Each structure stands twice: as structure tokens, then as C-alpha cells.
Amino acid sequence: xxxxxxxxxxxxxxxxxxxxxxxxxxxxxxxxxxxxxxxxxxxxxxxxxxxxxxxxxxxxxxxxxxxxxxxxxxxxxxxxxxxxxxxxxxxxxxxxxxxxxxxxxxxxxxxxxxxxxxxxxxxxxxxxxxxxxxxxxxxxxxxxxxxxx
Amino acid sequence: xxxxxxxxxxxxxxxxxxxxxxxxxxxxxxxxxxxxxxxxxxxxxxxxxxxxxxxxxxxxxxxxxxxxxxxxxxxxxxxxxxxxxxxxxxxxxxxxxxxxxxxxxxxxxxxxxxxxxxxxxxxxxxxxxxxxxxxxxxxxxxxxxxxxxxxxxxxxxxxxxxxxxxxxxxxxxxxxxxxx
Numbered sequence: 001x002x003x004x005x006x007x008x009x010x011x012x013x014x015x016x017x018x019x020x021x022x023x024x025x026x027x028x029x030x031x032x033x034x035x036x037x038x039x040x041x042x043x044x045x046x047x048x049x050x051x052x053x054x055x056x057x058x059x060x061x062x063x064x065x066x067x068x069x070x071x072x073x074x075x076x077x078x079x080x081x082x083x084x085x086x087x088x089x090x091x092x093x094x095x096x097x098x099x100x101x102x103x104x105x106x107x108x109x110x111x112x113x114x115x116x117x118x119x120x121x122x123x124x125x126x127x128x129x130x131x132x133x134x135x136x137x138x139x140x141x142x143x144x145x146x147x148x149x
Numbered sequence: 150x151x152x153x154x155x156x157x158x159x160x161x162x163x164x165x166x167x168x169x170x171x172x173x174x175x176x177x178x179x180x181x182x183x184x185x186x187x188x189x190x191x192x193x194x195x196x197x198x199x200x201x202x203x204x205x206x207x208x209x210x211x212x213x214x215x216x217x218x219x220x221x222x223x224x225x226x227x228x229x230x231x232x233x234x235x236x237x238x239x240x241x242x243x244x245x246x247x248x249x250x251x252x253x254x255x256x257x258x259x260x261x262x263x264x265x266x267x268x269x270x271x272x273x274x275x276x277x278x279x280x281x282x283x284x285x286x287x288x289x290x291x292x293x294x295x296x297x298x299x300x301x302x303x304x305x306x307x308x309x310x311x312x313x314x315x316x317x318x319x320x321x322x323x324x325x326x327x328x329x
Contacts, residue, residue: 021164024171031178049272053282057187068271113189116271123267125274126326133197142275143189 044069044084049118051144062111063141064103066096068124069117081120083128093127100135115143190278192322210251211258213242217277219268232276239284243318256288256318264325281322288318 046069057063071079071089083090085099104110112132116125132140198204215235216224223230225238243259245252253259261281265274286301293301293314304311 017168021168021171024168024175028171028175028178031175031182035178035182049275051190051275051279051282053190053279053286054188055191057189057191060187063187111191113187118270118272118275120271121267122265122269122271122274123327125271126267129194129324130197130326133194136196138194138196139191140194141187141189141191142278143187144275144279146188 040065040067040084040087042067042072042084043087043089044071044082045078045117046115047117047119048115048143048145050147051142052147054144054146057111057113057141059109059111062107062109063113064100064107064110065113065115065143066128067115068128069120081117081124083124093131096128096131097135100132100137104135104137109139110137111139111141112137113141113143190275190282192278192324195323207260208254208258211253212260212262213239213253214262214264215277215281217263217265217269217273219266219270219273221269221273221276223277232280235277235280236284236287239281240287243284243288257316260321260323262323262325265327267327269327278322282320285318285320289314292317 044067046067065085067084069081071082073079083093083096085096090096090099100110100112114125114128129140132138214224214226221232223232223235225235230238239261242252243256243261245254245256263274263277263281265277289301293299293304293310296314297304297310301311301314304314
């Protein structure tokens with residue numbers, strides 16, 4: 001009868017780990033670059049509506065946001081519908097024109113993303129849109145979520 | 150006296166913990182990253198209207214007026230319809246397969262006018278806009294499939310083919326100002 005001998009590797013099997021830091025650093029840089037740390041603090045309640053036929057905004061650098069919704073008041077209360085640009089609530093709608101015009105000068109291909117609460121009224125949006133027309137920022141985007149199928 | 154030169158050892162930084170540090174940073178950025186793709190319905194606003202300038206004449210048959218009130222009830226060319234019917238009606242209006250006298254002359258002449266009340270909730274307005282966009286998407290997909298065998302989205306962005314389909318079915322959507 002043949003004698004079966006279990007073959008065993010002579011040398012120790014080790015995975016070379018010297019390249020691991022490089023791999024990890026590569027991943028690290030990827031996530032560092034993609035991370036957007038600065039987010040505006042929302043002063044209005046925002047609950048986006050849903051739609052099906054939506055498109056992605058590929059160039060995020062071109063986007064400037066306008067938030068619209070009921071104002072958050074102290075004590076978990078909600079106030080009237082307000083417009084927020086960057087970090088501040090804009091009470092005088094006429095100021096939007098200058099604000100957006102300045103942004104347009106900085107970035108001529110500006111896309112204005114309107115993030116509007118689903119229960120806010122259309123009238124406010126019209127007023128803001130009229131200001132945007134005056135500012136010359138014509139490319140807009142109604143921010144919506146994808147409808148769950 | 151004998152001066153003995155000491156042989157120095159090469160200074161080494163212990164690099165074994167580098168991977169740990171890198172991992173820690175990696176995990177931090179992994180947790181903080183939100184890869185949220187911005188999605189939405191893209192529109193282009195018209196330039197502000199000169200008050201002295203008359204609006205350009207539009208033939209009545211090329212214009213589809215959609216009125217939405219604050220309860221979400223819809224009128225299309227003075228006819229009450231339900232929201233689910235809007236898309237099919239629009240496709241019929243834009244493409245006009247039977248050359249109906251009352252529907253658009255050609256797809257590129259068709260204009261969809263969307264009008265709501267000031268009190269209309271934003272979600273209802275977006276629902277309507279979504280239906281209009283869906284109608285155009287279906288038409289463009291159909292045209293793209295019959296010409297190139299692929300849906301519109303599969304065409305290369307800004308390619309001549311995509312431009313051609315876009316010219317066939319331009320999105321002419323007018324957002325009217327609410328009266329009240």
C-alpha cells in the first residue's frame with residue numbers, strides 16, 4: 001500500500017503587510033477628498049417632496065442652495081414660511097436679488113437648487129423665482145427625493 | 150589616548166503603528182462622509198419680462214394649460230382630469246398622432262403652461278411638474294428607441310444624437326404666475 005504523506009509547506013505562510021499602510025492611506029485620501037464637512041445649519045424645517053423623473057446634479061461646485069420652509073422657533077415650534085440662504089434667514093425678499101447676483105458673478109454657471117419643504121405654499125416660491133429672474137440666475141433645480149417604488 | 154569612534158546606529162522611526170493611525174483616520178472619514186447625490190427636477194427660468202413688450206403670440210392649439218388648485222384638483226384646457234391621467238393626455242397633446250385640429254401642430258411647437266394658486270402646497274406643484282417631465286421622458290425615450298435602439302438616457306451626454314432628440318421634443322414648460 002502506498003504510503004500517503006501529508007504534504008506540508010516548508011516555509012511559514014505569511015501575508016506581506018508592508019503595503020497595508022499604503023492601501024489604507026489611499027482609501028483615507030479618497031474619503032478625505034469626498035467628504036464635505038461644512039454643512040449649513042438649517043433654520044427652517046425641511047421635508048423634501050418626492051418625484052420620479054429627476055436628474056442628478058453632477059457638478060456640485062456650481063450649486064448654490066436656497067432653503068424654504070417653516071422657521072424653527074425655540075421650543076420645537078414652527079413659525080411662518082421663511083427663506084434661508086447660506087446661514088441666515090432672509091426676511092426681505094428683495095435682498096435675494098443682490099445676494100444671488102453676487103454669486104452669479106463668482107460662478108457664471110451657477111445652478112440654484114431650491115430646497116423647499118413639501119407643505120410650504122407655492123406663492124413664496126413664485127416670489128423667490130421672480131427675484132432669481134431679476135438676478136439672472138436662470139438655471140434652477142427643484143430638489144426632490146427619489147420616490148420609493 | 151585612544152579615541153574610539155562610536156558607530157552610530159541609523160535612526161529608525163518605528164512605523165508599525167502608522168497603519169493603526171491611518172485606520173483611525175480612515176474610519177473617522179468613513180463615518181463622516183455622506184455621499185448624498187443631489188437630485189431634483191431641473192428647470193430654466195425665462196428672463197424677466199419687459200413690461201412694455203407684448204408676449205409673443207402663441208396659437209391656442211399649441212398651448213396646453215394646466216391649472217392646479219390648492220386642493221390638488223387639475224384642469225387641463227378647461228377639462229377636469231385626475232392627476233394620473235395628466236401624463237397620457239400630455240403625450241397625446243404633444244405628439245398628436247392623429248393630427249387632431251385641437252392638439253399641438255408639432256411636438257416642438259407644443260407649450261405646456263402650468264399654473265397654480267398661491268396656496269397650493271409645493272408637493273402638489275412638484276407632482277404636476279413630475280407628470281409633465283414624465284410625459285417628455287416617455288416621448289424622448291420612444292423617439293430615441295426608434296432611431297437609435299437605446300433609451301434617451303443611454304445616449305452620450307450632449308452627443309449629436311441626444312441633441313437631435315432634444316430638438317424633436319423640446320421641453321417648453323411655462324410656469325405661470327398665480328393670480329391670487
